[in-house]
Amino acid sequence: MLSVKNLTKSFGGVQASRDISIDFPDGSLTAIIGPNGAGKTTFFNLISGAFPADSGQVIFDGQDIVGKSSLEIVRLGMVRAFQVAALFPSLSVSDAITAAVTSHQRRSAALFRSFPLEGTKTRVEEILELLGLASKAATLSRNLSHGDQKLLDIGLALAMDPKVLLLDEPTAGMGPDERWRMIGKVQHLWEAKKMTVLFIEHDMDIVFKIAQTIHVLKYGAILAQGTAAEIRSNQDVIDAYLGTDHHLAQAAGEQ
Structure with a gap:
């Protein structure tokens, strides 16, 4: 792959x-x-x-x-979710993912419809359930906690299949x-x-x-x-990154 x-x-x-x-x-x-x-x-x-x-x-x-x-x-x-979440701050969680799914489906004109196209809503609901955001579907993206904003960013990445x-x-x-x-x-x-x-x-x-x-x-x-x-x-990783303290703590935990 x-x-x-x-x-x-x-x-x-x-x-x-x-x-x-x-x-x-x-x-x-x-x-x-x-x-x-x-x-x-x-x-x-x-x-x-x-x-x-x-x-x-x-x-x-x-x-x-x-x-x-x-x-x-x-x-x-190949899709990337960033360290700093890239969101649609003025949209609800559901609407943000709907916009991303619709864009991926190359149906830009559908963004201006009152209701999402058939299949789009099902895909949005799947992403919300998968990430545990279904209960926050109506919440504005900017009002989410930091952790949920990061989850939404992953959701926007998932919209790209x-x-x-x-x-x-x-x-x-x-x-x-x-x-x-x-x-x-x-x-x-x-x-x-x-x-x-x-x-x-x-x-x-x-x-x-x-x-x-x-x-x-x-x-x-x-x-x-x-x-x-x-x-x-x-040992090279311990010296360059992990440090002796981390290595000793891990060894102690395995005993």
Whole structure:
């Protein structure tokens, strides 16, 4: 489904991505981690078409998408939800998702109808139920809690019927309870839709709990990749990112 080969990007004299090669199997749940400045968001920007790569390939659904626009990539089925939610603040939750679903269906004229087209309402209701937002369907987007705004942003991404979903720090700015609620929704979404999900996350407890595979970036290059157990015990990752205290705390918890 998604394979990145020798992806490289420089900004002036700074090499932000250095020869990155990663395969993402269909239906996988993968975490991208690393210290600040490691190149995580740049990596997402490159594979989603926000930045053009200097060299390398991004093979998505059998074709190289390097050089395609973000809109073209979305239409192919790779969709991104951002760290800062991009919402329709003056619309209700239901109306915002209806607008996104209608736009994806390329029925722009239907936006001005009094009632959504057949099939649109069912799709909107499915997304609301999947994310636990059905009870807030009539709430204005701007009046949602921070966590629910992030869920709505994911809902807008789901309206594009993605094959691959990119989540850029889905729990950023949340308290502990809200973080676990969010990540539970992400895991439920992944299990229910069987889509490929890539997420950037700084909370290692979350990463180690749900990610099937973890890729660690440092200075724009792959430092390590493997399962949670492999990453936790990797000395290079401990030195560069996790720190000895986290490693000792994890070891104590396993005893």
